[in-house]
Amino acid sequence: MTRKLLCTTAVAALVGTLVAQTGEAQRGSTPRIRVMGVSVERALENSGENQFAGFEGTEIKLVIERPTGGLIGIDENNSAITALRDDQGTNLLGNRVGMSGLWVSEVAPDGKRIRLSIKGGAPASGLRKITASGDFSIRTASKFDTFEQKNVSLKDKTEVKTGPIEWTITKVAKPDWGDAALQVTLMTKNDDGAVKQIRFLDENGNDLKATAAGASRMSFGTQSQVERYYQLPKAAQTATIAVEYWSDSRIERVPFNLTVSAGWEDGDRQ
Structure with a gap:
């Protein structure tokens, strides 16, 4: 048996x-x-x-x-x-x-x-x-509203203020995988639950076609930190960062x- x-x-x-x-x-x-x-x-x-x-x-x-x-x-x-x-x-x-x-x-x-x-x-x-x-x-x-900051330097430690959330660019580098020319990491210690999407524009307002490459969230007691990753198909020194926020969440x-x-x-x- x-x-x-x-x-x-x-x-x-x-x-x-x-x-x-x-x-x-x-x-x-x-x-x-x-x-x-x-x-x-x-x-x-x-x-x-x-x-x-x-x-x-x-x-x-x-x-x-x-x-x-x-x-x-x-x-x-x-x-x-x-x-x-x-x-x-x-x-x-x-x-x-x-x-x-x-x-x-x-x-x-x-x-x-x-x-x-x-x-x-x-x-x-x-x-x-x-x-x-x-x-x-x-x-x-x-419904959503759009806030933007023009002429943002795409380099480490750049502060970005778009509407209710303050962001910091913590890393700009070529990604470890894929064909993108640049990956930009945006970090905030605010709640980003109302963010609809984030876009990167050139000086003429044309969309740079950045794609969202994921996000990470960490909590430390009552504090939290969010990182969002965006990949650009072409290298850029500056950009307008436009953030769309849900206004009736x-x-x-x-x-x-x-x-x-x-x-x-x-x-x-x-």
Whole structure:
């Protein structure tokens, strides 16, 4: 008799339809949450590692949608995953090695979709369902203002004041990868949640076609620091930096309570 370990990576079957509503949402603009998939993975017994994938645990992939647009992000500090359990009673928020909870992966440029994941630990053998509940604090907006500073020297330690946020250029160099001629790092210690986009213009107001190359955020107690990276296709000594800010940004709380189907079993094979 040999021991069989059966692990399945399950595609989610949403039990019931989840529609999140807010009191201030207009007709036709209610955000909707949909389950896009779920995976469950665990390490082999006594091995301390998962030989089939990178991480042991549970991941439920979601998308928040609103056809009228206006979704600009999620306030992760004020969102909460209050429960994540399997039907065997396992608390999946409390048994994961590493970070659990909410992971935001993408906000669509047209503001109609936010992709995110809920992550937790590995469930128990014999499970059939996983439930999750909590609420998301979603940033929404529809109007924006533009502030710019002309003739900015693209060099380290240059201070940039555009509207409500002060920036510092902390690094200007050729990027380590890609074909861009220049990468500019903008740093701020202010909340940048209301930033719609940042553009670089030449002296005639023509767009230099800078592309956003990512961002990093760090918190130190009550203080935070944000760095945004922009790549320019051509080298430049100076530029006008134009920052678009959402002017009517607000938070909409969207509660959720969902159930997905997933499972694995341990068994014996003759």
